[in-house]
Amino acid sequence: MRIGGALGLVAAATLIGHFAYRHLDLADVAMIYLLAIAVAAARMGRRIALMTALLCVGSLDFFFIPPRFTFAVNDVRHIGTFGVMLGVGWLVATLTERIRSQAQAAQAREQHAQALNRLASVLAEDGNVQHVKARVESYLERELHCAVRLLLADGEGHLESHADLAEAERAVAQWTFDHGRPSGPGTPSLPGTSWIFEPMGRWGVLGLHHPDMGPNRQSLLPAFAAQIGLTLERIHLEAERTQAHLRAEEEQLRNTLLSCVSHDLRTPLSGITGAATALLEAEGLDRAEERLLLGSIHQEAGRLQRLVNNLLDLTRVESGRLQVQKEWVLLEEVVGSALARLDDVLGARPLELRLADGWVQLDPVLFEQVLVNLVENALKYSAEGSPIRLEGRLEEGQVVLELSDLGPGFPKGEEARVFEKLYRGANSKGTPGAGLGLAICKGIVEAHGGCIEARNLNPGGQIRITLPLEGEPPQEDA
Amino acid sequence: MSAAEPLVLVVEDELPLRRFLRTALSSHGYRMEEAPTLEEARRLAPVLLPEIVLLDLGLPDGDGMDLLRELKAGSPVPIIVLSARGREEDKVRALDLGADDYLSKPFGTAELLARLRVALRHAAALSGAKAEPTLDLDGLHIDFANHEVKRGGEVIHLTPNEYALLAALARHAGKVLTHRQLLREVWGGSAAAQPHYLRVCMAGLRRKLEQDPARPRYLLTEQGVGYRFRES
Numbered sequence: 001m002r003i004g005g006a007l008g009l010v011a012a013a014t015l016i017g018h019f020a021y022r023h024l025d026l027a028d029v030a031m032i033y034l035l036a037i038a039v040a041a042a043r044m045g046r047r048i049a050l051m052t053a054l055l056c057v058g059s060l061d062f063f064f065i066p067p068r069f070t071f072a073v074n075d076v077r078h079i080g081t082f083g084v085m086l087g088v089g090w091l092v093a094t095l096t097e098r099i100r101s102q103a104q105a106a107q108a109r110e111q112h113a114q115a116l117n118r119l120a121s122v123l124a125e126d127g128n129v130q131h132v133k134a135r136v137e138s139y140l141e142r143e144l145h146c147a148v149r150l151l152l153a154d155g156e157g158h159l160e161s162h163a164d165l166a167e168a169e170r171a172v173a174q175w176t177f178d179h180g181r182p183s184g185p186g187t188p189s190l191p192g193t194s195w196i197f198e199p200m201g202r203w204g205v206l207g208l209h210h211p212d213m214g215p216n217r218q219s220l221l222p223a224f225a226a227q228i229g230l231t232l233e234r235i236h237l238e239a240e241r242t243q244a245h246l247r248a249e250e251e252q253l254r255n256t257l258l259s260c261v262s263h264d265l266r267t268p269l270s271g272i273t274g275a276a277t278a279l280l281e282a283e284g285l286d287r288a289e290e291r292l293l294l295g296s297i298h299q300e301a302g303r304l305q306r307l308v309n310n311l312l313d314l315t316r317v318e319s320g321r322l323q324v325q326k327e328w329v330l331l332e333e334v335v336g337s338a339l340a341r342l343d344d345v346l347g348a349r350p351l352e353l354r355l356a357d358g359w360v361q362l363d364p365v366l367f368e369q370v371l372v373n374l375v376e377n378a379l380k381y382s383a384e385g386s387p388i389r390l391e392g393r394l395e396e397g398q399v400v401l402e403l404s405d406l407g408p409g410f411p412k413g414e415e416a417r418v419f420e421k422l423y424r425g426a427n428s429k430g431t432p433g434a435g436l437g438l439a440i441c442k443g444i445v446e447a448h449g450g451c452i453e454a455r456n457l458n459p460g461g462q463i464r465i466t467l468p469l470e471g472e473p474p475q476e477d478a
Numbered sequence: 479m480s481a482a483e484p485l486v487l488v489v490e491d492e493l494p495l496r497r498f499l500r501t502a503l504s505s506h507g508y509r510m511e512e513a514p515t516l517e518e519a520r521r522l523a524p525v526l527l528p529e530i531v532l533l534d535l536g537l538p539d540g541d542g543m544d545l546l547r548e549l550k551a552g553s554p555v556p557i558i559v560l561s562a563r564g565r566e567e568d569k570v571r572a573l574d575l576g577a578d579d580y581l582s583k584p585f586g587t588a589e590l591l592a593r594l595r596v597a598l599r600h601a602a603a604l605s606g607a608k609a610e611p612t613l614d615l616d617g618l619h620i621d622f623a624n625h626e627v628k629r630g631g632e633v634i635h636l637t638p639n640e641y642a643l644l645a646a647l648a649r650h651a652g653k654v655l656t657h658r659q660l661l662r663e664v665w666g667g668s669a670a671a672q673p674h675y676l677r678v679c680m681a682g683l684r685r686k687l688e689q690d691p692a693r694p695r696y697l698l699t700e701q702g703v704g705y706r707f708r709e710s
Contacts, residue, residue: 333680336691340694353693355692365701
């Protein structure tokens with residue numbers, strides 16, 4: 001093809017020279033050939049340029065230099081002309097080649113940079129290792145037009161397997177990982193296989209199936225692999241940092257919990273021990289004094305029991321092992337069973353109930369605990385004899401429960417914090433409690449997929465619970 | 479064998495609890511024998527022939543449910559299981575296996591004595607003593623022979639299912655009945671998978687019998703377990 005082009009150029013130059021010869025000087029004809037050589041050198045590479053130059057020299061000699069139509073040369077001067085023509089051809093071809101290769105290199109660099117940039121932006125998106133893996137695979141498949149698999153290493157240096165890989169190919173991938181050297185077509189190791197594997201440091205191996213790429217594209221792979229490796233490293237470090245942070249927070253919370261709980265455990269224990277030793281050792285107590293001491297033992301034991309129950313509930317809620325078994329139950333019944341448990345604490349306190357007649361979807365045992373904690377809380381923080389109100393409404397796809405009291409409400413701006421573990425409001429001084437009850441409520445409500453909020457009324461405070469209702473309630477045709 | 483004071487076999491591994499039970503029981507007209515292990519209980523039960531058994535489900539040498547099954551297979555002795563709070567599934571399982579009632583630890587003397595009294599009364603009713611033909615509680619009157627229910631002297635009209643549910647609970651007044659037991663009793667075996675029948679029926683019954691259905695006085699909910707008709 002190129003040879004044809006070269007021949008065409010020489011023929012054209014000869015033809016032009018032939019018609020121009022009558023009007024022009026021999027030197028001008030030589031210039032026409034020189035032009036042909038320059039064109040060939042600029043467009044067709046060095047070898048063709050050299051061939052064109054030789055042909056041009058031959059043609060000039062044969063067709064134009066006297067004696068014409070022979071290769072004989074009368075004037076020695078013409079030998080110099082031939083030399084110049086060959087030299088120009090060589091020079092132009094060499095320069096063009098250099099420029100072209102520089103341009104190509106620049107273009108390749110540009111493409112590399114772009115490809116790496118695109119990869120970097122793919123890698124910069126948030127996500128865990130699996131997200132990154134999926135995104136990188138799909139991006140590289142588009143970029144490189146071949147199947148791409150990231151094979152990640154586990155903690156013990158074993159690569160994960162993949163269904164696309166045969167046993168032998170897995171072994172090659174593992175070898176690549178173990179030795180940190182690329183393998184497959186275009187690499188020094190195992191060039192006969194169908195996968196290229198590029199190691200990504202301690203993170204795994206980048207695998208490409210039957211890639212259709214020149215050495216230029218292939219030279220990108222180590223950069224790709226390194227960049228992916230860096231991202232995996234970053235994710236790993238971030239995860240470690242978060243873990244460490246969580247551990248520190250947990251530790252902190254445990255310490256607070258421990259100091260707080262040990263105080264709350266000790267207080268009733270000292271009461272019980274004191275009363276019991278008084279009963280055992282003191283002589284001559286009258287019946288009334290005995291009953292007083294026994295009453296305080298009973299009361300303190302009850303306090304201990306509530307605290308222990310709360311701690312157990314909280315542990316269950318926090319460990320994530322809370323199993324919510326939702327059932328359709330009648331709102332009235334679940335409220336009723338909670339109130340029955342509260343009979344003693346409620347005493348003669350006025351309680352206004354406004355409950356919708358209908359089905360709600362919840363775990364009745366857990367939710368009873370929520371109601372018990374909330375009502376106990378409301379009773380504790382509002383004046384003896386002041387009324388509390390419990391309202392339950394069914395709305396589109398949810399049930400809303402509101403418990404209001406006429407107490408001092410919640411500290412302004414801290415309404416959300418009352419559900420934090422161990423949080424005790426500024427107005428809770430002098431009120432017994434460890435700050436666990438509302439945290440348990442929040443845990444249980446959220447395990448139901450619902451939400452719980454505290455807000456101030458004027459006067460008083462209100463806790464509102466919203467629980468989702470999914471699907472159809474049972475038909476009442478029993 | 480015919481001592482006036484009923485004999486209670488306490489199967490419980492914790493010494494303080496046994497001590498408490500001994501004091502509470504002996505000062506309220508019961509005799510008590512104790513077995514700290516399942517092994518011991520298996521040995522003692524056929525020899526002592528207790529009138530009632532208090533069985534802790536969490537014993538160190540095995541599953542209390544096994545003993546429950548064995549005892550129930552051998553004789554109709556009433557059994558009350560002792561269980562920790564929050565183990566509702568265990569309670570339901572024990573009740574469905576034939577246990578007569580349960581007590582959640584920690585419990586007080588009053589609760590203990592009430593459960594014992596109820597369980598012994600029902601055991602006596604089963605073994606041939608005549609069942610009460612009527613029941614009167616706080617103005618509620620149930621006439622089992624005539625299927626008639628009155629409150630404050632006024633006849634209350636119940637649907638057949640409502641009456642069946644009320645009768646099942648009232649005949650076992652003071653004893654907890656599980657959802658499954660009630661569904662079988664009222665709707666027959668096929669309805670066991672429809673717990674909402676029971677809830678709807680109970681709601682209807684409360685609306686007719688209770689002054690405030692949200693704070694029932696007769697028909698109590700044992701959340702996660704079943705229902706109980708107040709004893710007295």
